[in-house]
Amino acid sequence: MIEKSNKRAVIVGLFVLVGLSFLVAGILMVGNLHDTFQPKIKIVSLFPDVSGLKKGSNIWFSGVKVGVVSGLKFYGSSQVAVDLNIENKVQQYIRQDAKVKLSTDGLIGNKILIIYGGTGAYPEVVAGDTLEVEKTFTNEDMINMLQANNENLLEITTNFKTMSTKLAAGEGTIGKLLNDNELYDNLSATTHALHKTVDATASSLNKASAQAQQLLASLNTFSAGLNKKGTLAHDLVSDTLVFNSVKSTARQLQQIADTARVMVATLQTASRNPKSALGVLLYDESTGANMKATLKNLESSSLKLDEDLEAVQHNFLLRRYFKKKAKAQE
Amino acid sequence: MKDNQEPSAVFSNSLDAYFIGVFRGFHFFLRFFKSVFTRPFHTREIIHQGYEIGLKSLSLISLTGFVIGIVFTKQSRPSLEDFGAVSWLPSLMGIAIIKALGPLVTAIICAGKVGSSIGAELGSMQVTEQIDAMEVSAVNPYKYLVVTRVIATTLSVPILSMYCSFVGLTGAYFNVHASENTGLRVFIQNAFSGISFLDIYTSIAKTVVYGFTIGMVGAFKGYHATQGTRGVGKAANEAVVLAMFLIFLEEILIVQVSNWFRNF
Amino acid sequence: MNKSQQAPIIDSEATVIRIEGLRKSFGTLDVLKGVDLTVLKGENVAVLGKSGSGKSVLIKIMVALLQPDAGTVIILDQNVHDLRGKALDALRLRVGFSFQSSALYDSMSIYQNLAFPLSINKPKMTRKEVDFTVEETLDAVGLKSKMLQMPADLSGGQRKRIGIARTLILKPEIMLYDEPTAGLDPVTCAEINALINQVQEQYKTSSVIITHDLTCAKSTCNRVAMLIEGTFLKIGTFDAVFQTEDAQIHDFYEYNFIQ
Ligand SMILES: Nc1ncnc2c1ncn2[C@@H]1O[C@H](COP(=O)(O)OP(=O)(O)OP(=O)(O)O)[C@@H](O)[C@H]1O
Numbered sequence: 001m002i003e004k005s006n007k008r009a010v011i012v013g014l015f016v017l018v019g020l021s022f023l024v025a026g027i028l029m030v031g032n033l034h035d036t037f038q039p040k041i042k043i044v045s046l047f048p049d050v051s052g053l054k055k056g057s058n059i060w061f062s063g064v065k066v067g068v069v070s071g072l073k074f075y076g077s078s079q080v081a082v083d084l085n086i087e088n089k090v091q092q093y094i095r096q097d098a099k100v101k102l103s104t105d106g107l108i109g110n111k112i113l114i115i116y117g118g119t120g121a122y123p124e125v126v127a128g129d130t131l132e133v134e135k136t137f138t139n140e141d142m143i144n145m146l147q148a149n150n151e152n153l154l155e156i157t158t159n160f161k162t163m164s165t166k167l168a169a170g171e172g173t174i175g176k177l178l179n180d181n182e183l184y185d186n187l188s189a190t191t192h193a194l195h196k197t198v199d200a201t202a203s204s205l206n207k208a209s210a211q212a213q214q215l216l217a218s219l220n221t222f223s224a225g226l227n228k229k230g231t232l233a234h235d236l237v238s239d240t241l242v243f244n245s246v247k248s249t250a251r252q253l254q255q256i257a258d259t260a261r262v263m264v265a266t267l268q269t270a271s272r273n274p275k276s277a278l279g280v281l282l283y284d285e286s287t288g289a290n291m292k293a294t295l296k297n298l299e300s301s302s303l304k305l306d307e308d309l310e311a312v313q314h315n316f317l318l319r320r321y322f323k324k325k326a327k328a329q330e
Numbered sequence: 331m332k333d334n335q336e337p338s339a340v341f342s343n344s345l346d347a348y349f350i351g352v353f354r355g356f357h358f359f360l361r362f363f364k365s366v367f368t369r370p371f372h373t374r375e376i377i378h379q380g381y382e383i384g385l386k387s388l389s390l391i392s393l394t395g396f397v398i399g400i401v402f403t404k405q406s407r408p409s410l411e412d413f414g415a416v417s418w419l420p421s422l423m424g425i426a427i428i429k430a431l432g433p434l435v436t437a438i439i440c441a442g443k444v445g446s447s448i449g450a451e452l453g454s455m456q457v458t459e460q461i462d463a464m465e466v467s468a469v470n471p472y473k474y475l476v477v478t479r480v481i482a483t484t485l486s487v488p489i490l491s492m493y494c495s496f497v498g499l500t501g502a503y504f505n506v507h508a509s510e511n512t513g514l515r516v517f518i519q520n521a522f523s524g525i526s527f528l529d530i531y532t533s534i535a536k537t538v539v540y541g542f543t544i545g546m547v548g549a550f551k552g553y554h555a556t557q558g559t560r561g562v563g564k565a566a567n568e569a570v571v572l573a574m575f576l577i578f579l580e581e582i583l584i585v586q587v588s589n590w591f592r593n594f
Numbered sequence: 595m596n597k598s599q600q601a602p603i604i605d606s607e608a609t610v611i612r613i614e615g616l617r618k619s620f621g622t623l624d625v626l627k628g629v630d631l632t633v634l635k636g637e638n639v640a641v642l643g644k645s646g647s648g649k650s651v652l653i654k655i656m657v658a659l660l661q662p663d664a665g666t667v668i669i670l671d672q673n674v675h676d677l678r679g680k681a682l683d684a685l686r687l688r689v690g691f692s693f694q695s696s697a698l699y700d701s702m703s704i705y706q707n708l709a710f711p712l713s714i715n716k717p718k719m720t721r722k723e724v725d726f727t728v729e730e731t732l733d734a735v736g737l738k739s740k741m742l743q744m745p746a747d748l749s750g751g752q753r754k755r756i757g758i759a760r761t762l763i764l765k766p767e768i769m770l771y772d773e774p775t776a777g778l779d780p781v782t783c784a785e786i787n788a789l790i791n792q793v794q795e796q797y798k799t800s801s802v803i804i805t806h807d808l809t810c811a812k813s814t815c816n817r818v819a820m821l822i823e824g825t826f827l828k829i830g831t832f833d834a835v836f837q838t839e840d841a842q843i844h845d846f847y848e849y850n851f852i853q
């Protein structure tokens with residue numbers, strides 16, 4: 001009898017153990033219930049390089065996780081076909097002209113795919129669609145572009161130098177314009193006036209800031225007074241000094257605004273008159289356009305250079321280098 | 331019975347003994363749920379045991395929690411410095427301590443201190459027939475000894491774990507404050523920035539499970555102790571080993587299950 | 595000294611314990627091979643036998659600490675091994691069991707050892723009533739002065755008596771003593787024997803006393819039963835059992851008194 005019940009215990013023990021093992025294995029294997037039971041559609045993108053994207057990497061759309069990478073395979077000679085598993089419920093928001101790019105989750109996070117763009121002009125994506133890939137910049141790309149920008153900049157400044165030499169020699173429309181004495185006088189007078197206006201603006205701005213300071217100070221006193229005691233209404237009525245100073249500050253602010261308005265109006269009328277030098281410059285379209293384009297080029301390329309330099313400085317891989325350089329300069 | 335002298339084993343004797351152990355453990359586990367909701371509840375004994383457990387582990391948990399807070403912060407700083415992300419340190423510590431270290435450290439300390447002492451205490455009661463004595467005087471020893479202790483550990487370990495996390499974060503704060511001069515408010519804000527309510531619930535659920543495991547395993551090993559005083563030592567020892575094994579297994583499973591919820 | 599003849603309180607009509615065909619084996623070791631025994635109301639029966647003959651196993655089966663392989667144990671008209679849960683507890687309250695090893699709760703004081711079964715089984719008792727009962731029972735075993743000590747501070751004989759007191763406090767109708775005098779000096783033995791007799795008279799109990807001490811059996815029991823090789827070879831009054839030519843019983847008798 002005792003052996004019989006022992007046998008039963010052994011069998012039950014075995015089954016309990018097996019059952020528990022299955023439970024544990026089951027919990028560990030069912031990776032994500034939510035994802036497993038979400039209906040999905042599969043779309044494809046072709047990348048020249050996936051930079052370590054993996055099966056299971058997240059896909060974001062407008063910053064929301066909408067799916068995972070379900071597979072990677074080589075395609076053609078050097079491309080990688082990436083399968084994107086997208087939840088059905090976001091299908092309606094992703095259009096066929098949407099693009100896909102590689103990114104990282106945070107500064108040093110995992111590789112992710114980002115779907116972005118897309119317009120209502122195109123229908124929503126359906127299973128099997130291919131989304132276009134946008135090339136993203138690697139650090140190497142960034143440095144290459146910087147080089148190209150440097151060259152461009154050099155060329156532009158050279159051009160500008162020759163042009164300005166010619167201008168000085170009185171060649172070309174602008175050169176003539178600049179070398180015509182009468183016109184020059186006109187222009188200088190206008191410039192003078194402009195200077196004056198600018199000065200006036202500057203001084204009024206200075207004044208304004210001083211007044212703003214004052215305003216702030218009196219507001220401070222005012223609020224200090226408010227904090228001190230009694231009700232707000234009581235203080236407002238009784239403390240006429242503070243109240244008056246607030247009122248006068250407000251009036252001064254009004255004045256500043258008026259001055260600014262007058263100044264803008266003056267500038268506008270001046271520029272509308274084609275006879276003034278500024279007017280000529282603005283109204284002679286071919287000259288203006290040329291000059292504007294050159295200036296714009298210069299500006300945008302220097303801006304670009306600035307951006308590149310900034311980006312490079314912020315790239316953590318190169319940070320050490322810049323830090324060292326800064327130290328060396330000290 | 332005479333002609334069947336050799337007891338026929340289903341597999342081999344030792345394997346059989348192992349499966350019988352599993353069966354007993356399973357039975358012991360089910361018995362808890364059968365007993366826990368019926369009278370008498372022995373509330374005073376539960377409180378007494380909870381108090382004992384807390385008292386037993388408090389000093390060690392304070393020390394370990396604090397040291398771990400400091401050491402972990404110190405060790406994590408260099409790798410964050412490389413990315414210029416030292417300001418993430420409080421948040422990293424908050425996540426590490428509240429989600430993983432606090433519960434796990436508490437569980438391991440309690441498995442060592444409380445689990446072994448329950449195993450040894452019940453073990454010695456078993457081998458000196460005190461458990462039998464309770465049974466014959468119509469006191470249900472399972473309810474009086476096992477249920478009360480399991481409830482006590484199930485309730486105390488979560489509380490101790492919260493305390494451990496608190497002490498650990500205090501340690502982390504001291505270190506962060508000393509190195510980065512971070513204020514307490516900023517530290518607290520950052521430390522909890524990476525923590526959601528799901529994390530806290532998961533942490534508590536974890537420690538409840540750990541506490542239950544520690545009490546259950548200790549009581550089971552003690553209750554089934556044999557072989558006199560040697561059995562007592564064995565029961566205490568096995569209680570710690572098995573409890574720790576189960577705690578690590580449960581840690582993995584609970585993290586897995588909580589990740590299912592994370593996406594809802 | 596010999597108690598077999600005088601039996602003023604035995605009710606020969608009422609059987610409180612009836613054991614029939616009891617068998618028990620551990621693995622390949624057959625310990626009990628068919629044991630039969632009846633105990634009358636008010637009667638003290640001694641179970642004698644060598645060490646390892648299965649006396650403790652028998653008595654543990656009687657309170658369902660062990661399950662028999664075959665046979666029945668009927669105590670107070672209830673089949674012990676058919677009872678579960680509350681019914682079994684109710685029966686156990688009527689049967690006191692004094693362990694061979696005393697089995698005192700060593701994390702509790704003497705007072706708590708006695709008060710514990712009371713407070714669990716009679717939760718309606720007030721603190722005062724519990725105190726009173728504990729003192730009364732300790733007085734009965736003559737150890738009232740040790741009330742606040744821990745079991746570890748007591749001698750073996752004192753522990754035995756506390757063990758008996760712990761079972762007496764529940765006012766059982768049947769007492770089962772497992773070797774109450776084992777390992778004690780003759781004077782303490784005599785004290786314990788007196789206590790057993792006192793319990794029989796004071797609490798009107800029937801008892802089964804497991805022992806291999808013939809003096810104890812002779813002075814406390816109305817009948818004795820010799821357990822040899824898994825069965826009762828002989829049951830009867832002390833003199834009837836030992837006036838025999840059976841070699842094993844004879845050896846047992848000789849050895850005991852030479853010692
Ligand atoms: N739980 C058990 N498992 C296995 N064998 C056991 C168990 N309990 C008792 N035995 C065996 O049963 C036999 C009888 O043991 P028991 O304790 O009844 O002896 P005893 O007559 O009380 O001896 P003693 O006078 O020394 O107390 C012994 O050989 C013992 O080895």
Ligand SMILES: [Mg+2]
Pocket residue numbers: 649650651694772773
């Ligand atoms: Mg014995």
